Structure formats: C-alpha cells, structure tokens
Amino acid sequence: MLSAGGPVTALRHHDRVVEAGEDLVRPGDPVDESFTCLSGWLFTYYLLEDGRRQILGFTLPGEVISLIGETGPAPFGLQAMTQVRVCAASNAALGRWLRGRCEESQRLMLNVSQHATLAYGLVTSLGRRTARERVAYLLLELHMRLGTASDGNVRSMPLTQSIIADALGLTAVHVNRTLAQLREVGVVSYVNRRLHIVDGQRLWQEAGAERDPLLTRLRNDTAASAAKQKLI
Amino acid sequence: MLSAGGPVTALRHHDRVVEAGEDLVRPGDPVDESFTCLSGWLFTYYLLEDGRRQILGFTLPGEVISLIGETGPAPFGLQAMTQVRVCAASNAALGRWLRGRCEESQRLMLNVSQHATLAYGLVTSLGRRTARERVAYLLLELHMRLGTASDGNVRSMPLTQSIIADALGLTAVHVNRTLAQLREVGVVSYVNRRLHIVDGQRLWQEAGAERDPLLTRLRNDTAASAAKQKLI
C-alpha cells in the first residue's frame, strides 16, 4: 500500500541509520531526499512555536516517504521511534530518473495520494471522533498496516502513550485512561508496547469503522497483498 | 498553487454545472473522473455513519481536484457550496494522456502533494490548536488562496458558520462566539459571508502562524504568482 519499493531503492546512494529519538529530518532542514524505511518506525511531526506537537503520520518498515514534492525548508520533522535504517535517494536524481519513466511516476503519485488519504482519516478522527473512537481507530489502522498475514491478534509496536496522544490530539493522561477502558471492556489491550486484539469485531465497532471506506480499503489492500504473498 | 491548469482542462470531455448544496460526487459513487473547478466553491467531506460530518478541504475557482489516485467507491463526497462549473476528464483518459508526458505527471503529483500539505495543516489545527487559533488560521488560509493580488482586505466567501464548524471540528454555536470574539478585539470580522481583515499582523499572531511554514509558503507562492500576473 504505502510501499512502492521502486525508484527510491533503485537509486539508493546510501543507507542511513538513525537512533531512537533522533531526527532523520529536522523541521526547517532543506528537503532534498526521499526515503524508504528498511527497518524500524518513524513518525512525521509538526511543531508549533510554543512546543505543542502534532504527529502527522507513522512510517512502518517497507513504506516509502516521498518528499519529491517538497522544496525548501521542511515544514515538518521526521523522527525515529526505534533505531531505523532507511535508504535515501536525492530528489534531484529521483526527478531525473523519473523523467523517462511515466509508469514509476504514477506509482509514486499513488503513494503520495495514499498518504493524503491517511491524512484525511486522521482529520476525521481529530475533528469528529471521541477519544475512545480515535484510539480504537488508530490501533486498528496500525494493526492492519503491519500486515494481517501472520500471527493474528498480537503485535508489538514502539508507540508510547504520549506518542499516541500527540498523534490523536489528546493528552497522555487521557490516552492512558482510554486504553484502560478499552482493556476493561475486553476489546483491545495495549500494554507494554504490545497490542492484543481481544475482540476484533467490537474493535471495528468501537472505531466506528465498520463501514468506514478508508479502513475497509486498507483491509482489502492488505488482504490482497497477503494473498499475493501466499502465491510466492 | 493548487491549480495545475493542464491535463484536466486539455482533456475536458464535458463541463458540468452543479447547483449550490448538490453533490458533484456522492460518497460511495465510483470515482472515474478528475475535475478542474472553473467557478464557484466546493468542499470535500467525510461522513460518519451516524451523520457527523467532517470537511476535509475546500476547492476554489481555478483549483484542480485530482482523483486519479482513487479507485472504487469514493471514500468522501464533493459538495458545491455555490453554483459551480467544473470541467471533467475521465481518469482513464487522463492516465493514457499522462503516459507519454512525464512533465505533466510530475506536475500533477505536485498538486496532490500540496493537497496533502494542506491536510497536514488541518490535522495540526484540529489536534493542537484552540478554536480561536483554528478559525483565525482558516480565514487567513482562505484569504491567501483567494489571491492577495487585488483589493487587499475584503473578500466575500460562501462559507456559512456551520460549514466552518464542520471544517474545524467545532460546533456552529462555538464558531459563532469565536467569530464574535475576533471581531470584538478588532482582528477580523466575518459577517454576511464577507471577510474583512482589520489587522493583518494580529491575525497572523492569532493564527499562531507567524513562523508557520505551511502558511508562509502559501504566502510566498501567492506573492510569486501575483508577481507573475503583473508581468503579463
């Protein structure tokens, strides 16, 4: 879905390792590269002048961060949540490389447009969902982006409660209480960076996502790519 | 900025007129076209199952709605706020046309990526800004997208208070009070669908946008395109 696997890796001029908590891109840095995340998790964040922070999205292993549309100073930062290995390609080279390859261009556009779609989902969460719905929705989304393929219901992720808070426009304290609620009613538990989906169906309900076109599509996409995996 | 002016108009197979309050695309419709807005305003919206509505963005005259990344049922709707004239191009034809034209492909990608950027701005507003900051920010953003070019400080727009509310994750009532506040302190007034910027500098402050990279860029872009206009 968010992985294109193509041009950025083809052009990789160097890989880079970033330690947990460090920035791959600092807000304001000149943007001149795009990345593929080889391993580890990143988030994209926006910083208000007074220090309030909003997380704009997460990048999981295999996903592509296409910054080729950006110019000048980065309006946001990219921070590693774990140790991260990325491969980088300069946007200039990428642009040149794409010049002859319309196919690839369009593929990359697809990637950008999927990021936009995820952003729209987040807008909707922040604007119109309750804390509980937001948390449920995020956990569900990440669960699916990690690939439904293997061991079903348990999954470990590097999110802290205060990262969740900054992604969902909430307070760490409130995220804590919300997670506690969801655990107590037996829907999901997220303890020790370990996500355990207790009742999948109820989780979809809690997220208000049963008919949510965004998540539904994500489900189909991952189902499809899981099927593809099987064929190999 | 959000206007590409290129492929969609080049390929227009038909124009269409939509009356105020009608949908150009209904949520769930199959998406098979992209549009350029020739006149009038639209908004993109997401509908939760229980009727809550979140507006994801606005489309102003001259701007392009590229849906070429979308397939299957539309996850969102597109509604006309005024009578709207758009020109439409089928995504299939658009894809074919783009095949030989990498330049144009990239231009379109730029457009998509700018929409994503606006979405990130909205995420930040909804997640981490107060009602007052949100309203100020939105008014400022729209003011600039309308083109700073001509008559400075007054501008008429078709936003109702409840549309503003649905865009900013607030209640119409609260938007009303917030607008009243901003008016009383002499920063902006938005009365009768008429935006009057009383104190531009304070408005940037209220929006918390003085160093906001997103809006700053928008300012530069429109300044640049205004300069270009002059040259013609």
Next chain:
DNA sequence: CGCACGCTTGATCTATATCAACTTCCGTGG
C-alpha cells in the same frame, strides 16, 4: 404568508485538560 435556514445569545453540561503525586521499569555507572 409562512416556513426554513442562518445567525445570535444564554444556561448548563461534559469530555478532556491540567496539576500533582506515586509507581514501575529499564539502562547506566559505580
């Protein structure tokens, strides 16, 4: 004329923030 929609204003409620204290976990240095 009357009705619907948009706006305004007041009273009250509530989801979430804020403040504060305490615990548990984990890595580091002695």
Next chain:
DNA sequence: CCACGGAAGTTGATATAGATCAAGCGTGCG
C-alpha cells in the same frame, strides 16, 4: 550486584474549553 535517575505509565482531584439544549430573530423564498 546494587544504587541511582529518568522515562513511561497510573491514579486522583479539579478546572475549563467547547458541546448541548433552548429560545428567539432576520431574511429570502416558494
């Protein structure tokens, strides 16, 4: 191995931004 310190998580008490409910006003339109 233990002692320490800092980050993450937990829990309670209280505060507040913004929601909800309700009523009334204007105005354009069928």
